Amino acid sequence: MRPFTYAAPGTVAATVTALGGAQPGTRILAGGTTLYDLMKLDIETPPAVVDVHRIAELRTIEAGPRELVLGAGARMADVADHPAVKAAYPGLSESLWRAASQQLRTMATVGGNLLQRTRCPYFRNGPEFPCNKRRPGSGCAAVGGHDRTHALLGGSDACVATYAGDFAVMLIALDAVVDVVGPGGERTVPLAGLHVEPGDDPAREHVLAPDELIVRIRVPATPAGRGSTYLKIRDRESYAFALAAAGVGLAVEADGAVGDCRIGLGGVATRPWRAMEAERILIGRPLTPQSARRAGEAAFAEARAGTENGFRIELGVRTVADALRIAGERATR
The missing domain is CATH 3.30.390.50 (CO dehydrogenase flavoprotein, C-terminal domain)
Structure with missing residues (x-):
């Protein structure tokens, strides 16, 4: 793991300020269950890390008559076990408790879970394999290679890496949206428009800017x-x-x-x-x-x-x- 600087702002506003003046490549740390792994593998090499896991305003869970509002920093385990989620959104609860292990669910956040990177072995197993996500322009070893777990839908000649998450799949079915904030203010992104297909640029996986932070997820209440x-x-x-x-x-x-x-x-x-x-x-x-x-x-x-x-x-x-x-x-x- 390479050296990096560390900051832990106490509020969302302070985080936005920190991100606005951050060096290129700075990463947000929430639960850390994905970022730490990628840093150890030398895939992510941020010069700085901004830790948001202690920000209380990101950890709320509110179930109202019209929508469920999840703070992006709420833990997967807490959302999965919340009585209102289990009663009114059982699929969401199942998508969380069927992911990872109990130890990881206790640490990982729902916002971070949305942006987890692929588990493609060619992406994670080192520079000896060509991977356009890891080294743009190097090729895709999975195309024509061992692709048992790779994507059947949405792939391109440049990448067939599978999106590995579960929570976002249930969210997209329920027309969820995410609220994000950055130096330019707050905006709402439909879950259906958050992630992008690889096309010719597999390194780009979502529409968020580097200095934007997911603050909440909102799910309409429906039959x-x-x-x-x-x-x-x-x-x-x-x-x-x-x-x-x-x-x-x-x-x-x-x-x-x-x-x-x-x-x-x-x-x-x-x-x-x-x-x-x-x-x-x-x-x-x-x-x-x-x-x-x-x-x-x-x-x-x-x-x-x-x-x-x-x-x-x-x-x-x-x-x-x-x-x-x-x-x-x-x-x-």
């Missing part, structure tokens, strides 16, 4: 939130990244027709992925095993398999169908 689930399929039951995941929210009308449907895909794309065509197939119709299967197929209609990851298309279809069944049961309780 689909109450009828939600997060289903994650992986090689082992715990502490593993998804081979395929689906965050689903459903609202069912009195006549049995689907009134609202939200589907997010995880573990299969270069960013959190909203399957809107699959949603349209279900809205206005009864949820049946056949319609759930059709929705899953629509969600993966644009999937592009590599050399070793093609099996995950069918796995993804079944994951969506199973998640729809679970959400349907919750929506009709």
Whole structure:
């Protein structure tokens, strides 16, 4: 790990001031569960670190009648176990407690979780592998290489690294937004517009400026939130990244027709992925095993398999169908 300077402002305003005058490459430290790893691997080499984990105004959890408001510094474990989250947004709770280990969930923050970097082994395992995220212009070893866990959706010739997070997948399904602040003031970014596909510039992963800080996440209160689930399929039951995941929210009308449907895909794309065509197939119709299967197929209609990851298309279809069944049961309780 290389030397760096350290600052720990006591307020959001002081943090904005510190970031506004920071050296290029300065990083924000929240839980540290991703940044420390990347610094040890010499992937992140910040000249300075701004620590925000003690700022009380970033750690709030407020559940109102219209929306859930999560401070970006709230711990994953605290949000997952919050009674209002479990009752009104069960899929969000599941997306958090199915991520990482209990030790990491106790340290990691929800804001930091949104911006975690890929777990692509070519990105993390050293400079001997070409990686356009780590060294722009060097190439992508996963394209045509060992790509069992790489993206089926949203990839490019320059990068097929999978977005590894779970929480953002459920958030994108529930139309969440993030409020960010920087020297230019505060703005709101829809979760659907926060992350970007790699295209020709895989090193750019989101739309935030280096001197902007996520201060809160806001999730609308909807019937689909109450009828939600997060289903994650992986090689082992715990502490593993998804081979395929689906965050689903459903609202069912009195006549049995689907009134609202939200589907997010995880573990299969270069960013959190909203399957809107699959949603349209279900809205206005009864949820049946056949319609759930059709929705899953629509969600993966644009999937592009590599050399070793093609099996995950069918796995993804079944994951969506199973998640729809679970959400349907919750929506009709």
